Each structure stands twice: as structure tokens, then as C-alpha cells.
Amino acid sequence: MHISEGILPLKWAVLWYLVAIPFLAKGIADIKKKLVANPAFKVLLGLMGAVVFIISCMPVPVLTAGTCSHPCGTGISAILLGPIMSVFISSIALLLQALFLAHGGLTTLGADIVSMGIVGSFTGYFTFKLLRKFNLSLFISGFTAGLLADWLTYATTSFELSSALAGSKPMLPLFLSLLAAFIPTQLPLGILEGFLTGGMLVFINKRRPDILESLGVIARNPNSTCL
Amino acid sequence: MKLNIKKNIFFTVLFFLFLLLACNFAYAKWSGVDENVVEKVALEHGRPAWKPFINTDQGDLLLFAFLLAGVIGGFVLGYNWRRLFIEKSDLKK
Numbered sequence: 044m045h046i047s048e049g050i051l052p053l054k055w056a057v058l059w060y061l062v063a064i065p066f067l068a069k070g071i072a073d074i075k076k077k078l079v080a081n082p083a084f085k086v087l088l089g090l091m092g093a094v095v096f097i098i099s100c101m102p103v104p105v106l107t108a109g110t111c112s113h114p115c116g117t118g119i120s121a122i123l124l125g126p127i128m129s130v131f132i133s134s135i136a137l138l139l140q141a142l143f144l145a146h147g148g149l150t151t152l153g154a155d156i157v158s159m160g161i162v163g164s165f166t167g168y169f170t171f172k173l174l175r176k177f178n179l180s181l182f183i184s185g186f187t188a189g190l191l192a193d194w195l196t197y198a199t200t201s202f203e204l205s206s207a208l209a210g211s212k213p214m215l216p217l218f219l220s221l222l223a224a225f226i227p228t229q230l231p232l233g234i235l236e237g238f239l240t241g242g243m244l245v246f247i248n249k250r251r252p253d254i255l256e257s258l259g260v261i262a263r264n265p266n267s268t269c270l
Numbered sequence: 271m272k273l274n275i276k277k278n279i280f281f282t283v284l285f286f287l288f289l290l291l292a293c294n295f296a297y298a299k300w301s302g303v304d305e306n307v308v309e310k311v312a313l314e315h316g317r318p319a320w321k322p323f324i325n326t327d328q329g330d331l332l333l334f335a336f337l338l339a340g341v342i343g344g345f346v347l348g349y350n351w352r353r354l355f356i357e358k359s360d361l362k363k
Contacts, residue, residue, distance in 0.1 A: 045304045049320030050312040086353045093347035100339065102302055106291060112303040143335050145327040146304065148320070204308065208315040217311075224307040250355050 044115070044200050045140065045155055048148025055207040060153030063134070066161055070131030077128070087254070088132070091120040095129075096136040099159065100144055103235065108227035114236035115159050118167030118192035119243050122185065123258055126164040133160035158199035167192035167240070181248055181261065182241040189240025193233040197225045 051059070077084050098116030105112065121129040134156045140146040147155045167188040174184035201221035205214045248255055255261045299306075309319045321327075326335040 045308070047304060047309050047312070047319035048322050050308065050317050052317070086350050089346055090350035090354060093343050093350065097340070097343045097347065100336070104300055106288075109299060110303055110306050111300050139339070141322070142324055143326055144339060145322045145325065145332060145335075149323060150320075200308070204311060208312060208317060210315070217315075221307065221311060224311070225303060228303050251358065254354070 044113070044159055044196055045137075045147035046151040046200065046204065048141075048150055050148075051151050051154055051203070051207050053150075055203070056150045056153060058153075059151075059157050059203065063130075063153045063156040063161065066127060066130045067134055067156070070127045070134075073125070073127050074131060087123065088128070091124055091129075092132045092135060095120050095132050096139065098239070099133070099136055100140050100146055103232060105228045105231050107231060110228050112228040112232050114189075114232055114239065115163050115193055115196050116236075116239075117159055117163030117196070118171075118189035118236065118240040119185070121164035121168040121192070122171045122188060122240070122244065122260060126161075126168040129164035129168070130156065130160040133164065154200075154203045158203060159196050162199040163192040163196040166195045181244050184241075185244040186237035186241035188237075190233045190237035192240075193236040194229060197229045198222060201225065 074088065078088075095116040098114050101113050102111035103113060104110075115133075117129055117133055120132060124132070134152075137147055137152060137155045137159065141148050141152055141155075170191050171184050171188035174187055175181075179187075201218050204221055205218035209217050244255070244260070248261065252261065256263045312319060326332050
């Protein structure tokens with residue numbers, strides 16, 4: 044999913060930065076507001092930041108494909124923090140990876156933020172909300188949110204690459220061939236990400252249901268106290 | 271307690287079996303999709319990847335960087351995990 048340094052032509056790199064900047068600005072403003080209202084929120088923010096950073100740079104070997112790739116972690120962070128704050132913590136993770144871990148790049152950071160941060164977070168968040176409206180269980184809603192957040196992140200990377208690299212040729216064949224190249228690795232990893240997301244939600248619901256209630260993830264219990 | 275130990279042994283054996291299988295897949299190169307798909311397609315279209323501005327991808331330096339990132343990330347995760355799930359009272363207002 045990380046687009047390496049220098050792969051995108053300048054105009055495309057600038058375009059993806061322009062798409063990402065408003066989300067980042069709103070994310071910073073929201074986090075500031077939330078921390079002023081409740082300083083204890085930074086514990087959850089720190090936890091989710093570490094989760095997204097570690098998950099999104101952890102190469103997982105996929106036996107069926109003989110390659111390695113990583114989940115994204117944006118599904119769970121968007122469900123817990125909301126999509127806008129999730130965009131911000133994803134961009135911090137992506138920036139650190141571009142600077143020190145030779146993953147992604149500074150010129151391609153905007154595109155990476157759009158695919159993993161924006162598309163991943165919004166897909167995870169809205170999928171979860173939609174499925175909960177149909178009264179599906181916490182695990183099934185979380186699983187589907189994590190799965191789709193992962194797959195759509197890689198679909199967006201395919202779109203970003205094909206739109207920038209197709210040149211004068213039609214973009215669709217390149218887009219489809221990129222998608223097909225990602226499928227053997229991301230198909231099982233998306234399922235893994237689904238289990239991670241659903242499992243984390245079920246775990247938190249067992250240990251600290253008050254957190255999920257106060258974040259609006261599950262219906263509020265009048266006796267809830269924290270966050 | 272006994273059940274937990276059995277469970278831990280089972281998952282440890284399962285993990286090493288997985289590693290054994292993974293390491294012995296003859297055709298597998300275990301390259302990342304970033305390299306295998308993104309950089310490959312970009313190169314085919316005349317856009318080779320540049321070297322990173324801070325190039326840690328040299329010898330064991332990348333291994334060190336990943337280990338350090340894992341340690342720091344793991345510390346932050348563990349610290350906040352402890353505050354959230356062990357010292358529950360900290361968050362109550």
C-alpha cells in the first residue's frame with residue numbers, strides 16, 4: 044500500500060496532498076478540542092496511534108502468495124476515535140514510516156494518507172455504523188468494517204497508481220491488473236484485519252464496555268462514567 | 271491455570287509450525303507487495319522509485335530501525351493499554 048518515494052509525478056503528488064490537507068487540519072482541530080474537554084482521551088489516542096503504527100508496518104507472510112504485506116489498523120481506530128481523528132493518527136504513522144523505515148515516501152505521503160488514512164478510516168467507520176443499524180453483532184460489524192477498510196485501501200492505491208502511471212493509455216486495464224496483483228496477498232490479510240478489528244471490539248466490550256458506550260460505539264448505559 | 275498453559279503451548283507450537291511452513295515454501299521470496307507490485311509496476315511505466323531521503327535500507331540498519339520502532343511502539347501501546355485496561359480508575363472523571 045505504501046507508494047515508494049518518487050513514483051508519483053509531481054502534479055499527482057501535489058493533488059493527493061491537496062486532498063489530504065483539509066482532513067488533517069480538521070483532525071488536528073478535533074483532537075485539540077477533545078483533549079481540552081477531556082485530557083484522559085489522550086490514553087485512547089496514544090493506544091490507537093501505537094496500534095495503527097505497529098499494524099501498518101508489520102509485514103505478515105502470506106503462505107498462499109509467498110509474499111508479505113501488512114494490514115492497516117484504520118478500521119478499529121476509525122470506529123473508536125471517529126474517521127477524522129483516525130486520518131490524523133494514520134498520517135503520523137505514515138510520516139514516521141516514510142522518514143525512518145523506508146516505507147512510503149515524503150513525495151507520496153499525500154497519496155498514502157488518502158488511501159490508508161481517509162479511505163480506510165471512512166470505509167471502516169461507515170461500514171460499522173451501517174451494519175450496527177441493521178442490529179448485526181459487534182463482532183460481525185467490526186469484522187466487516189476491518190475487512191472493507193483494508194480492501195478499499197488497496198483498491199485506492201491501485202487507483203492512485205493507475206491514474207498517475209497510465210499516461211495517454213486508458214487507465215482501467217492498469218487499475219484492474221494492479222487490483223489483481225494485490226488480491227492474492229490482500230484477500231487473506233483483509234480477513235485477518237477483519238478478525239483483528241472484530242476481536243478488539245469484543246475484547247473492549249468485555250473488559251471496558253463503558254469506553255464503547257461513552258464513545259458512542261454501543262448504546263449508552265446511564266451508569267457509564269469514563270472518557 | 272493448567273488450561274491456560276496448555277493453550278499457550280498449543281499456540282506456540284502452532285506459531286512455530288507456521289514459521290517452519292513459511293520458511294520452507296520453495297517458490298516464496300517473501301518480498302513485500304510494495305516492492306513486488308507497486309515498485310515493479312511503476313518501473314514498468316518508467317517511474318522507478320527513488321532512494322528514501324533518510325535511507326535506512328542499508329545492510330542491518332533497516333533491521334535496527336524496525337526493531338527500535340517496534341520497541342517504542344510496543345512501549346507506547348503497553349503503557350496506554352495498562353492505563354486503560356488495568357488501572358481502570360485513572361480514566362474515571
